[in-house]
Amino acid sequence: MNKHAPNPEPIPFIDIAAQRRRLGGAIDAALARVLAHCQFIMGPEVFALEAELAAFCGARHAISCASGTDALLLALMAKGIGPGDAVFCPSFTFCATAEVAALLGATPVFVDVDADTFNIDAASLVLAIDTAKSLGLKPKAVIPVDLFGLPADHNAVLAAAKAADLFVLDDAAQAFGATYKDRKLGALTHACATSFFPAKPLGCFGDGGAIFTDDDGLADAIKSMRVHGHGADKYDNVRIGLTARLDTIQAAILIEKLKIFPDEIAARNRVADRYAEGLADVVGVPKVPAGSTSVWAQYTIRVANGRRDHLAAKLKAEGIPTAIYYPIPLHRQQAYKHFPVGEDGVEVSERLSGEVISLPMHPYLDKPTQDRIISAVRRALAG
Numbered sequence: 001m002n003k004h005a006p007n008p009e010p011i012p013f014i015d016i017a018a019q020r021r022r023l024g025g026a027i028d029a030a031l032a033r034v035l036a037h038c039q040f041i042m043g044p045e046v047f048a049l050e051a052e053l054a055a056f057c058g059a060r061h062a063i064s065c066a067s068g069t070d071a072l073l074l075a076l077m078a079k080g081i082g083p084g085d086a087v088f089c090p091s092f093t094f095c096a097t098a099e100v101a102a103l104l105g106a107t108p109v110f111v112d113v114d115a116d117t118f119n120i121d122a123a124s125l126v127l128a129i130d131t132a133k134s135l136g137l138k139p140k141a142v143i144p145v146d147l148f149g150l151p152a153d154h155n156a157v158l159a160a161a162k163a164a165d166l167f168v169l170d171d172a173a174q175a176f177g178a179t180y181k182d183r184k185l186g187a188l189t190h191a192c193a194t195s196f197f198p199a200k201p202l203g204c205f206g207d208g209g210a211i212f213t214d215d216d217g218l219a220d221a222i223k224s225m226r227v228h229g230h231g232a233d234k235y236d237n238v239r240i241g242l243t244a245r246l247d248t249i250q251a252a253i254l255i256e257k258l259k260i261f262p263d264e265i266a267a268r269n270r271v272a273d274r275y276a277e278g279l280a281d282v283v284g285v286p287k288v289p290a291g292s293t294s295v296w297a298q299y300t301i302r303v304a305n306g307r308r309d310h311l312a313a314k315l316k317a318e319g320i321p322t323a324i325y326y327p328i329p330l331h332r333q334q335a336y337k338h339f340p341v342g343e344d345g346v347e348v349s350e351r352l353s354g355e356v357i358s359l360p361m362h363p364y365l366d367k368p369t370q371d372r373i374i375s376a377v378r379r380a381l382a383g
């Protein structure tokens with residue numbers, strides 16, 4: 001490619017339109033069916049989707065809901081988490097992870113992450129549990145996040161959680177479909193939450209989410225709470241709940257998308273492999289631990305020594321978008337900075353927020369376009 005080309009064609013960060021071209025007919029037909037039966041709330045597609053999601057990840061229950069944030073919130077509500085309780089979460093994540101704890105009046109306690117996986121560090125969790133106790137809080141739950149599509153080290157987190165009797169709620173908003181020790185995320189932890197926001201690996205055409213669990217009692221409580229805490233019927237109110245259902249239309253879309261999801265995961269992995277091949281000698285590329293697979297919600301590289309802004313500007317000039325997930329770790333955000341940090345600090349989260357940059361990643365990123373991105377990154381860092 002001629003790098004002096006006047007107007008390089010802009011590359012999309014995530015190409016939702018490419019998938020739409022592939023699935024358009026099937027989705028239009030699915031929507032037409034919903035428009036014909038008019039059961040927009042809790043229609044048959046909602047229950048069909050739940051059965052398929054449960055089978056896909058091997059969990060006993062899949063409970064759909066209105067967003068990934070509601071999925072996290074409903075799980076904590078069902079466990080009765082509230083004031084005086086400590087909920088441990090990584091500082092290097094999207095705000096929703098900690099937000100749900102704070103919304104319920106509980107105290108998010110920030111834990112550091114591992115520099116290689118960007119995921120919660122179990123050793124740091126153990127120390128943060130002591131910190132919470134010394135502050136007079138009751139350690140109740142931990143929310144490991146499978147950041148950028150890569151599973152956290154769940155066995156290590158579960159071991160630390162077991163010792164302190166914590167509820168483990170996996171925030172798999174970015175990682176539905178990923179595997180840990182050769183098992184899909186879903187039933188590995190006490191509960192697992194995911195999001196169907198359009199830009200997530202499995203996204204709908206609006207907001208949506210789901211909770212997975214093998215625990216029958218927890219599933220019943222969550223099903224009740226997503227519809228105003230209903231009992232025998234909707235006018236029997238046995239709990240305080242929410243309006244947090246998934247729309248039938250979104251379920252119908254997800255049923256069609258789930259059919260091609262395994263193929264899309266494979267395509268994302270091919271894109272990730274090409275990036276690693278083309279960039280490993282010039283930037284820090286993500287490493288996938290043995291026994292895990294990622295669904296590559298993001299392809300996030302590390303660029304040290306303050307060169308990140310330079311790289312972003314050079315790529316932008318060539319029509320290549322990038323994004324920074326996340327520029328400010330949660331313990332430094334205005335809304336969260338008064339919450340405690342575990343006693344060994346959050347130094348890795350601090351460092352990563354200054355070094356990470358995400359490149360375009362989606363299943364339809366073709367080789368010539370990706371080669372253009374790779375060569376642009378190499379040129380930007382050489383000069």
Ligand SMILES: *Cc1c(COP(=O)(O)O)cnc(C)c1O
Nearest residue numbers: 067068069094096097173195197
């Ligand atoms: C997207 C996301 C959420 C929230 O999902 P929504 O569907 O947008 O509410 C929660 N946690 C993480 C890590 C996310 O990336």
